[in-house]
Amino acid sequence: MNGANGHIVEATHISRVFPMPAGPVTAVADVTLRIAPGDHIAIRGPSGCGKSTLLHMLGCVETPTSGTLLFTGNDVTKLSDRQRSLLRLRSIGFVFQRFYLLPMLTAAENVELPQSEANVSKAERRGRTKELLEYVGLASRADHRPSELSGGEMQRVAIARALANRPGLLLADEPTGELDRATGEQIAALLDRVNADGTAMVIVTHDPALAERSTRVLSMRDGRIENETASA
Amino acid sequence: MNAMGFAWRSLVRQPARASLGVLGVAAVGALLFDMLLLSQGLVISMRGLLERTGFDVRVTATDAMPGSGPLIQNAFAHTQAIAKLPSVRSAIALRFAHAVVPNDTPRGLYTSFQGVAGTATHPWTILRGRDIGTGAEIVINENAAGQLHVEPGARLTLRAACADEEQALPPVEFTVAGIAQFPFDTPNGTTLATSLDRLADACGGNESGEADIIMVASQETAGPDAAVADVAALFPDLRVLSNAEEVNRFERGGFTYFRQISTVLTTVTLAFAVLLITVLLTVSINQRLGEIAALRALGFSRWRVVADVFCESVLIVGGGGLLSLPLGGMLALGLDQILKRIPGIPAEVHFFVYQPSALQIHVLLLAATSVIAALYPIRIVASLPIAATLRDEVVG
Numbered sequence: 001m002n003g004a005n006g007h008i009v010e011a012t013h014i015s016r017v018f019p020m021p022a023g024p025v026t027a028v029a030d031v032t033l034r035i036a037p038g039d040h041i042a043i044r045g046p047s048g049c050g051k052s053t054l055l056h057m058l059g060c061v062e063t064p065t066s067g068t069l070l071f072t073g074n075d076v077t078k079l080s081d082r083q084r085s086l087l088r089l090r091s092i093g094f095v096f097q098r099f100y101l102l103p104m105l106t107a108a109e110n111v112e113l114p115q116s117e118a119n120v121s122k123a124e125r126r127g128r129t130k131e132l133l134e135y136v137g138l139a140s141r142a143d144h145r146p147s148e149l150s151g152g153e154m155q156r157v158a159i160a161r162a163l164a165n166r167p168g169l170l171l172a173d174e175p176t177g178e179l180d181r182a183t184g185e186q187i188a189a190l191l192d193r194v195n196a197d198g199t200a201m202v203i204v205t206h207d208p209a210l211a212e213r214s215t216r217v218l219s220m221r222d223g224r225i226e227n228e229t230a231s232a
Numbered sequence: 233m234n235a236m237g238f239a240w241r242s243l244v245r246q247p248a249r250a251s252l253g254v255l256g257v258a259a260v261g262a263l264l265f266d267m268l269l270l271s272q273g274l275v276i277s278m279r280g281l282l283e284r285t286g287f288d289v290r291v292t293a294t295d296a297m298p299g300s301g302p303l304i305q306n307a308f309a310h311t312q313a314i315a316k317l318p319s320v321r322s323a324i325a326l327r328f329a330h331a332v333v334p335n336d337t338p339r340g341l342y343t344s345f346q347g348v349a350g351t352a353t354h355p356w357t358i359l360r361g362r363d364i365g366t367g368a369e370i371v372i373n374e375n376a377a378g379q380l381h382v383e384p385g386a387r388l389t390l391r392a393a394c395a396d397e398e399q400a401l402p403p404v405e406f407t408v409a410g411i412a413q414f415p416f417d418t419p420n421g422t423t424l425a426t427s428l429d430r431l432a433d434a435c436g437g438n439e440s441g442e443a444d445i446i447m448v449a450s451q452e453t454a455g456p457d458a459a460v461a462d463v464a465a466l467f468p469d470l471r472v473l474s475n476a477e478e479v480n481r482f483e484r485g486g487f488t489y490f491r492q493i494s495t496v497l498t499t500v501t502l503a504f505a506v507l508l509i510t511v512l513l514t515v516s517i518n519q520r521l522g523e524i525a526a527l528r529a530l531g532f533s534r535w536r537v538v539a540d541v542f543c544e545s546v547l548i549v550g551g552g553g554l555l556s557l558p559l560g561g562m563l564a565l566g567l568d569q570i571l572k573r574i575p576g577i578p579a580e581v582h583f584f585v586y587q588p589s590a591l592q593i594h595v596l597l598l599a600a601t602s603v604i605a606a607l608y609p610i611r612i613v614a615s616l617p618i619a620a621t622l623r624d625e626v627v628g
Contacts, residue, residue: 056619061529082533089531096622100526104245109233114530116233161530173622 014067093162257552265560307443324350347431361410
């Protein structure tokens with residue numbers, strides 16, 4: 001279910017200020033952004049410009065210190081920690097630079113975990129996990145632990161995990177940051193496919209090649225969106 | 233996967249650390265279990281020993297322990313009078329002395345020597361042969377039989393040492409009627425027993441009717457308290473205590489040191505357990521902050537990650553706690569053997585005695601340990617800033 005205007009995310013003049021001993025630091029300043037279903041957005045910018053902080057706010061991990069952030073019409077700042085957790089669990093997928101797969105679980109168990117937390121039935125979990133591992137091309141590696149997988153394979157499992165509860169929005173923070181160029185290309189192609197299959201996506205990246213695959217590219221500097229370009 | 237299953241997998245992931253934690257808790261838990269057994273062990277053991285004698289009221293001249301204080305005068309007559317009370321089933325008078333029995337050593341065998349008189353069965357158990365009769369007969373314990381190389385039917389000459397150890401009494405000859413087990417025998421102690429009259433004879437014939445203690449068995453319908461009241465009313469100058477009162481006296485007296493030691497060591501032991509588990513969990517959590525932050529970002533609730541940590545603590549303490557029971561049991565057996573080497577401790581007395589309440593307290597204390605030990609790691613996890621942790625992990 002999306003917001004009144006059909007947007008998944010409606011961020012209006014949001015800012016994020018961190019109190020620091022030396023004085024407050026503004027990580028994100030006055031950002032207005034709409035994310036619609038099927039959007040493929042890349043956020044670029046130099047280190048420390050506020051890309052990840054913006055991503056975390058869009059993913060309801062952090063709340064803005066000012067402005068309005070609606071996620072599927074719900075004011076994120078008014079949700080409790082538990083409600084935001086539930087929102088993330090059911091509506092948002094996260095892909096991290098360092099994968100963060102749980103090393104004691106197999107690939108299949110890692111994908112099953114968010115479904116288990118969302119109280120999906122065992123039979124349904126098994127089916128969905130199998131389907132997702134086939135989708136990312138790792139059906140044959142289902143019983144392998146992360147330590148037995150390559151970096152690219154781990155990121156593919158992480159993408160499958162992020163999609164486990166059929167989120168409307170997938171957020172990826174430097175998803176190819178730990179991978180070589182060829183493997184990064186494979187992951188980028190997989191993310192394109194996820195987007196093409198209907199999942200809106202926001203990718204934070206330093207990689208111009210990855211950013212160019214997006215339909216909207218936001219360039220950030222000093223916490224602000226400097227410009228937005230549309231790709232083909 | 234529920235929190236317990238998740239915690240289990242987290243522990244199995246780091247088998248060395250998990251094993252260290254479980255073994256640490258097992259060692260600490262074994263000590264804790266032993267301290268709990270020790271805290272009441274001597275009291276329970278002494279109560280059991282007193283009850284096994286078949287007498288539930290003790291009459292002495294003063295508060296001093298029998299054999300170390302003044303004697304009860306006219307004890308034989310007193311015993312007969314007590315035995316006639318309606319609340320009393322039977323009563324016996326006991327006199328404790330010593331004797332030297334010639335053997336193959338120059339100084340002979342120095343042994344305890346008891347005399348008994350009264351209406352009840354004697355406070356010993358015949359192992360071989362029979363009990364003493366009216367003649368010059370004696371029963372001896374296994375240690376004495378072994379050291380004197382005698383069996384029932386043998387003749388035994390002894391020289392009694394009664395009120396005055398320096399007194400040179402003439403030797404007296406007895407027939408060994410049987411081999412007996414005495415409730416208050418020490419592991420290596422030797423004991424001889426005869427009738428109060430025969431002991432008086434051996435003591436030079438001057439001490440007939442004196443006894444260290446009169447032991448009374450109350451009527452089942454009346455109970456020990458009624459017997460205590462009746463005896464105290466009959467002989468107000470004597471000290472009359474039920475077994476329960478006697479045990480309470482022990483508890484307030486010398487036995488209280490064991491409870492105090494046990495309490496101190498229990499506290500120290502638990503503090504170590506809490507520190508051990510807290511450190512292990514905290515180190516483990518700190519190494520997994522990125523993973524935990526990622527789980528939170530993926531939608532795992534704060535309570536869920538807290539439950540994971542708590543379950544890890546429960547599993548470590550639970551596993552160690554289970555191991556601690558057999559370990560503690562074996563340790564208690566060994567320590568009991570060592571402590572029982574203290575001179576004068578009856579063989580039937582144990583310092584470490586199992587009672588269900590000790591197990592219950594053990595479980596409760598370990599459960600509390602798992603909760604307290606998990607508090608700090610839980611605080612770390614519960615207050616983990618998700619975004620900052622993910623950012624720091626990447627930068628780091």
